[in-house]
Amino acid sequence: MTKTYKIEVDCANCAEKMQEAAKKTEGVSEAVVSFMTQKMKVEFAEGADEKSVMKQVLKACRKVEPDCEIEI
Numbered sequence: 001m002t003k004t005y006k007i008e009v010d011c012a013n014c015a016e017k018m019q020e021a022a023k024k025t026e027g028v029s030e031a032v033v034s035f036m037t038q039k040m041k042v043e044f045a046e047g048a049d050e051k052s053v054m055k056q057v058l059k060a061c062r063k064v065e066p067d068c069e070i071e072i
Helices: 012-023 050-064
Strands: 002-008 028-034 039-044
Touching: 002 050, 012 028, 012 039, 012 050, 028 050, 039 050
Parallel strands: none
Antiparallel strands: 002 039, 028 039
């Protein structure tokens, strides 16, 4: 399953770091963060719980940018 989320990211470099952090999160098979559109597209691994995975993605992204917000 693939879903798109609205995300607040301050620069293209941070977007790339957040994308890498999201990809490393358990339950995520692919992630793309776009600074231009302020969106994150996440493809979940089969059987993954979307809400709990996204909480972990948000936690990982906040290590890159502490004021990051993802509309879950």
